[in-house]
Amino acid sequence: MNQRFDDTFWKHGTDILNKLAWYTSEGVTEIWVKPGYASYYPGEVPTISVQLQSLALHQGKQQGKQWTLQLQVLKDGADKINFQEVVTIDESREWSNLRRTMPFQVEEGFYTIHVKALSTSGEIVHFNQGFWGFSETLLQEGSPLIANRDYFEKDGKPFPIVGMTYMTSDVARKFLFMPNALVWDQDMAQMKQAGINHIRSGIWTAWRQIMYVDGHPYEEVLRAIDAFVLTAKRHDLDLCFTFFAFTPELWEGKNPYLDPRSLEAQKRFIAAIISRYTKATHLHWDLINEPSMFDPKRIFSGPRSARDSFEIKAFQDWTKEKYGTIRQVQEAWNYSSVELPSFEAITTPEHEDINFDVQDMRNPSKSLVWLDYTLFTMDMHNQWAEELSSTIHSINSDRLITVGQDEALRSQRPTPFFYESVVDYTTNHTWWQLDHLVWDGVFTKTASKPNLVQETGIMYLEQPDGLAKRTEEELRNILERKYAYAFSTGGAGAVQWLWNTNFYMDNVNESNIGALRADGTEKPEADVSYDFGSFMNETKELFVNRKLEEVAVIYPYSNDFSSRKLAFDATTNAVRTLSYELNTHARGFSEYHLEAMLENQAEACDCAKCA
Known part of the structure; x- marks a missing residue:
């Protein structure tokens, strides 16, 4: 139980243990309460379903229980109950579903669903859900975020960002497929109270589960995004929504950045989302999280060729435009006319074919091509970003666009000085370089656009015995230091990764990162948001006309x-x-x-x- 036993335990603890033992012995009955959509348009009629299945009957239990469900639906701020019913269900080893169509039409606003489930064995379980009545009125309140030279501005005032990455406390990254708008509402209220004014979220995985067939996204997931966007607005939280991660989805293409088939599918995917929020003033877009070029199977490794015809042809054309003649290329790369007779003979290099160490002379190679290939990848990333941005601008021209990049400066991947020209602000994710946080900020802050430390946190480290190297208090102090350096190097703000610890991740590093523990209690590092949120709110008027370093x-x-x-x-x-x-x-x-x-x-x- 991870608790120190005292007199209270010896007086009451045995009763609690007996109740827990009884509850456990009853086995698992899985119950889910779901609205048909997480958001409805005004005038639509909502539906609610309750899924129930006894897993205990799969484990040899002979007799199932009966459950009485007390359902209520209420509109936020209304006095009357919109719907209530009491229904009895016999549990079964097979999956079952109870569906109800509500006797009312949805209006703008937030609705809550409450279900009290009582079993014939005496168990009592409460389920809470929510859904939205889509509200253009709410979304268009206020004004969009503006990017100035160094800092952001919103509603005519400086807006230093104290932010948080959020993917929900109940199902983590599956939140768009298993939405619970009431959980989001509660989490965002807590974040707002902590002083957070910006959240970053989006789609890190499962793009084909949102749009399996090119051009045909699933409305159920889009409605979940609607609810998420509305909930953030309800709590006055600026929202940066990310579309892709690491490499964009291929769909049926061969190269995620260069195949026209992939690009057009990606643009249709983005358009399906952004076209729903043309009036939302709190929302802007992150094209991709921590991009790598080009091979989806070799991310975070520097430029890695996908070896497809689109990339090879693009590299040939890029080289021809830069050098003009094949003779100039031969001289630049130290190739003979026999080794490289024409532009058509150019192919993309592989990392293992290049000598990256002075001791690699045992395997002679032509390594000068690597510089040009890396420069080529920077240009192709920008070309891709411009393509997607043009789609966004054609639908909504005054919302900010960025690319969320990690500490890629030394890894030969797209970095702010190169992609600045195709975004409205640059970003950095300060993870590993704890001894070089000033360097992290200096070389991601460009001369004319804000730089946001868009992810920061502390990687989990173990001692040889497997225990954590750092205490929670030490983690808090390191995070505070990272926030301070983010602002002191000219940054426009800092965004922590992550609000809720993702305990579903089969990764000891990921499952330890987060401001809240798995049980929902706040770690000491949550204080950093409270402290910086309060301080930045009091001093935000100072975030103008920064004196530049000489x-x-x-x-x-x-x-x-x-x-x-x-x-x-x-x-x-x-x-x-x-x-x-x-x-x-x-x-x-x-x-x-x-x-x-x-x-x-x-x-x-x-x-x-x-x-």
Whole structure:
């Protein structure tokens, strides 16, 4: 029980244990209460179903029980009960479903469903659900989020973000397939009370369960998204909704970023969602979480070719546009005319064919192509993002769009200095670089757009005996430090991953991350949201006209994208020397985008001297 036994236990504990033992001996009866949709349009007639199945009868129990269900449906804020009924069901080893059509038409607003279930054995269980009457009136209140040079603005006031990633406390990432709007309502109310003003959510998996056939999304899931969007608005929470994760869904295509068949399916998928919320003022879009290029089976590994005809042709065309003649390519990549006779002979390189270490000379290879291939992947990511953004803008032109990227700067994956041109603000997910949090912020903050630390948290670490390396208090202190660095490096805010611990994940790291424990109690790290939420709300008027740093550090991408990477060591040393030793704060710029520095004058630092 993980409790210290005291006098209270010895007086009352045996009774509790006896009741728990009896309750357990009754076996499992699975009961679900569900509305037909999580959201209805005004004038529609809602339905409610109750699923019931005895799992105990599968385990040798001889006789089933009878359940009496007391159903009630109420509209939020109304005095009268919209529907009530008492019904009796005999439990069975087989799945059964009781369905009721409500005797009323839905109006705008929130409805709750309450079911009290009593068994002939004496068990009493309460089930609570909810659904929405879609409300355009609610969604169009206020004004959209605006991205200025450094910070956000909403309703004419600075809006420093103290945010949270949220995927619901009951079913985690399955929330759009098993919606419970009442649970969302309760969770979001708690987050709002904690000082959180922004939530990030969306679709991290199961895209084909939302749109199995290209162009034909399932209305049941779209209605769940409706309910989620409405619930966030009800609690005045800004919402960033993410469409894809790691690589976009292929549907029947061959390359997730370049095959026209995949792209068109992705655009139809996005359009099916965003077209429902053209008037929602609290909602904006994240195209993809932590993108990798191109192979869906090799994410987080740097550029990895899908080896399909679309990618190879695109790389050939990109190379031809950059160099003009095959002779120029041969000289740049150190190929002979026999090894590379024409542009048509160009193919995409594989990581294992490149010498990434000075000791790899035992297997001679042509490694200079890797820099160009990595630059090519940056351009293709931007091309993909522009394609999807054009669809969004054609439906709703004044909502922000971003890409949610992790600490990809040293991993040769899309990074803010490259994708800044195709988004409204940049992001960073500060996970692993605990010793380089200033570096994390400096080299993801561009000159002209806000940078949001869109995910942050603390990875779980174990001692050799398998116990946690850090206490909950230590985790809280590290998280507070991460929030402070997010703002101090010019960031527009910080968003924690995650509100509810996802105890369903078969992963000891993921199942330990979260502000709330599995039982719903708040960890000490939840205090970071309370503290920063209160502080930022009191000081938000200061988040304008940030004084820019007078020293710049140029990130050497031509080295970092090569097969001999030294840029990480050089730039982390430079930032540490400037910030910690010299108390001189710097801005970051890209070697390939120096025009930004010329437009925002600063004194440059030579990283080679700091390595």
